[in-house]
Amino acid sequence: MALDKAAVRTIAFLARIKVPEEDLEHLAGEMSNILGWVEQLGEVDTSGVEPMTSGAETTLPQREDSVTDGDARDQVLANAPQPEDGFYAVPKVLE
Amino acid sequence: MTAALTDLTLAEARDGLQAGSFSSVELTRAHSAAVERARSLNAFITETPDLALGLAEASDARRRRGGAAGPMDGIPIAVKDLFCTEGVSTTAGSHILDGFTPTYDSTVTANLKGAGAVMLGKTNMDEFAMGSANMTSYYGPVKNPWKGGDGRDLVPGGSSGGSTAAVAARLCLGAIGTDTGGSIRQPASFCGVVGLKPTYGRCSRWGIVAFASSLDQAGPMARTVRDAAVMLGAMAGHDARDSTSAPVDVPDFEAALSAGVGGLKVGIPKEYVVDGMAAEIGRLWEKGAAWLKESGAEIVEVSLPHTRHALPAYYIVAPAEASSNLARYDGVRYGLRVAGGSLDEMYENTRGAGFGAEVRRRVLIGTYVLSAGYYDAYYLKAQKVRTLIAEDFRRAFETVDVLLTPTAPSAAFAIGEKMDDPIAMYLNDVFTVPASLAGLPAISVPAGLSAGGLPLGLQLIGRPFDEETVLGAAHALEAAAGFDARPPPVGEA
Numbered sequence A: 001m002a003l004d005k006a007a008v009r010t011i012a013f014l015a016r017i018k019v020p021e022e023d024l025e026h027l028a029g030e031m032s033n034i035l036g037w038v039e040q041l042g043e044v045d046t047s048g049v050e051p052m053t054s055g056a057e058t059t060l061p062q063r064e065d066s067v068t069d070g071d072a073r074d075q076v077l078a079n080a081p082q083p084e085d086g087f088y089a090v091p092k093v094l095e
Numbered sequence B: 001m002t003a004a005l006t007d008l009t010l011a012e013a014r015d016g017l018q019a020g021s022f023s024s025v026e027l028t029r030a031h032s033a034a035v036e037r038a039r040s041l042n043a044f045i046t047e048t049p050d051l052a053l054g055l056a057e058a059s060d061a062r063r064r065r066g067g068a069a070g071p072m073d074g075i076p077i078a079v080k081d082l083f084c085t086e087g088v089s090t091t092a093g094s095h096i097l098d099g100f101t102p103t104y105d106s107t108v109t110a111n112l113k114g115a116g117a118v119m120l121g122k123t124n125m126d127e128f129a130m131g132s133a134n135m136t137s138y139y140g141p142v143k144n145p146w147k148g149g150d151g152r153d154l155v156p157g158g159s160s161g162g163s164t165a166a167v168a169a170r171l172c173l174g175a176i177g178t179d180t181g182g183s184i185r186q187p188a189s190f191c192g193v194v195g196l197k198p199t200y201g202r203c204s205r206w207g208i209v210a211f212a213s214s215l216d217q218a219g220p221m222a223r224t225v226r227d228a229a230v231m232l233g234a235m236a237g238h239d240a241r242d243s244t245s246a247p248v249d250v251p252d253f254e255a256a257l258s259a260g261v262g263g264l265k266v267g268i269p270k271e272y273v274v275d276g277m278a279a280e281i282g283r284l285w286e287k288g289a290a291w292l293k294e295s296g297a298e299i300v301e302v303s304l305p306h307t308r309h310a311l312p313a314y315y316i317v318a319p320a321e322a323s324s325n326l327a328r329y330d331g332v333r334y335g336l337r338v339a340g341g342s343l344d345e346m347y348e349n350t351r352g353a354g355f356g357a358e359v360r361r362r363v364l365i366g367t368y369v370l371s372a373g374y375y376d377a378y379y380l381k382a383q384k385v386r387t388l389i390a391e392d393f394r395r396a397f398e399t400v401d402v403l404l405t406p407t408a409p410s411a412a413f414a415i416g417e418k419m420d421d422p423i424a425m426y427l428n429d430v431f432t433v434p435a436s437l438a439g440l441p442a443i444s445v446p447a448g449l450s451a452g453g454l455p456l457g458l459q460l461i462g463r464p465f466d467e468e469t470v471l472g473a474a475h476a477l478e479a480a481a482g483f484d485a486r487p488p489p490v491g492e493a
Helices: A005-014 A021-043 A073-077 B002-007 B010-019 B024-037 B049-064 B107-114 B161-168 B185-191 B225-235 B253-259 B279-294 B307-328 B343-354 B357-370 B375-396 B422-429 B433-438 B467-481
Strands: B044-047 B076-080 B118-123 B174-179 B194-197 B217-222 B265-269 B298-302 B402-406 B442-449 B455-462
Touching: A005 A021, A005 B357, A021 B307, A021 B357, A021 B375, A021 B422, B002 B024, B010 B024, B010 B225, B024 B044, B024 B049, B024 B076, B024 B118, B044 B161, B049 B118, B076 B161, B107 B118, B107 B174, B107 B225, B118 B161, B161 B174, B161 B185, B161 B217, B174 B194, B174 B225, B185 B194, B185 B442, B185 B455, B194 B225, B194 B467, B217 B225, B225 B253, B225 B442, B225 B467, B253 B467, B265 B279, B279 B298, B279 B402, B279 B442, B279 B455, B279 B467, B307 B357, B307 B375, B307 B422, B307 B433, B357 B375, B375 B433, B402 B467, B442 B467, B455 B467
Parallel strands: B076 B118, B076 B174, B265 B298, B265 B402
Antiparallel strands: B044 B118, B174 B217, B194 B217, B194 B442, B402 B455, B442 B455
16 A cells, blocks of 8 residues: 555544655655565465454453542642643633 | 672572561662762763662561562662652653553552562663664763673663663563564664563553553563563563453562573574674574573574564554554543643643654654555555464464574664664564564573674574473573673773
8 A cells, every 4th residue: 555645644643643745755665665564464365364462361350349549639630741730721612 | 798799690689688688778779879970971861869769668577577478579770761650750761751650550560569679760762662772862882881892882672771771780580571573672683681561461451651552571681591581470470450361370580590492492493593693693593592402402494574564564464553553642541731722732732842763753644654545555464474473483482482683683883873764774673573472481581702702692482372382492502602791890990
């Protein structure tokens, strides 16, 4: 799959990463190479094969549906770059 | 005296502390001084000598009262800067975590702290553990303490390159790292140290900055197999806070060493002969098989037919999981924030400035292979191939107890090489990625020197949660190889 500049621009927006216009061409080439390389998996017959979704054959444990953590607002906010009045703050979303 | 203390193995230091031959404070001071002298390696992002001294004093006080916590009590170690450490900056080698100081410890570092281990500092690494040469760190490359014949600076491998460089240069008695596709084993091979990736689920991932959650696993790096076994015992254990942490007992790994390889069947997977592998790697591999045979093992050729598909499958699965995990770096909750006119713009500016080139590339690839219309063709396909790779191993382990392979296709290369071609860099992990995909325990043991005088490792892979057999075989391999070469001293010129 060869990606062009426009495709990389779209992917970069989906990933919310600002990519300078002058990097797009080069990145499109690199990503196309990588995708071309991984596409060799197409030759593997995987019909009837279940996908492996975890690194281990374990069933997820279950526990009582109860609060086990919390009440740590100051700890949670301790690393926020711009907290305000005990909250995370973001640029205005609603007009 | 100082030089002697940094030359000890971890097990020797443990015995010396127990015998009262020296104190943890003396041991820690010697290592902190070594860390300071070796700054030219750039192995550490954050040094914590004062913190270390406090922990060492507490350890000595415990020992005086007769209440030493166990074999790791008072032992100075280094911690990859991917583990959250309470009150100590944690960067993951990335600009985007600027200023991040966790308010809690990861389970693994908490376990080690509980066992009395003394943290000397946080080691340099590839950004978010994405790299095989320690070239992608925001904090600059790490130098391998081993030097090329022409005196050129070499990479230590990656992503846990700071940890292996520190162990090889005798700045610490052991170090912890993480391995997603080879990030413990490949740098161990490049630096001439032992590196063990345990079974997926053996060590809790809680509090480790996540890269690819179905693959990430913490493990020890040390100068001997015994040292790695002692460290793993203090790191491992079930943790309810990680739903993939296995509820299995932690055996006495050190006791397993004496089992050796007598009576074991050792598999040689024929598909691990790959194009472009240095001939000397093949010869060392044959030598390794001969050593294990002389030590009492039976050598059996086995087939893992899907081996060559492991690397491309990995480079879909790992970036996909990374793109999802790294979505949390949003400029809101921790780390860097770069202003923008709107919320989206703030996200884009923050992530554009905060991620380096390799991380950006992988997040974009991951975003693409997970996007609507491409998910089945890439991500689902790779997950199915992963099933086939795991089945290959399962079948092989019906007839053999452990597999022997090379760790990496070459010795350490010069800083700056392979940087123009991401795929050439990815090929470093060709022998380590399959066991990662299958979640199996695997260890790299230094086994010889290249023609250029650089260390080369051999890898042993075992059944899930059978680290004991892997360690026993590794101990036998280590004894037969008798690797005693060491890098030139750092910072004493």
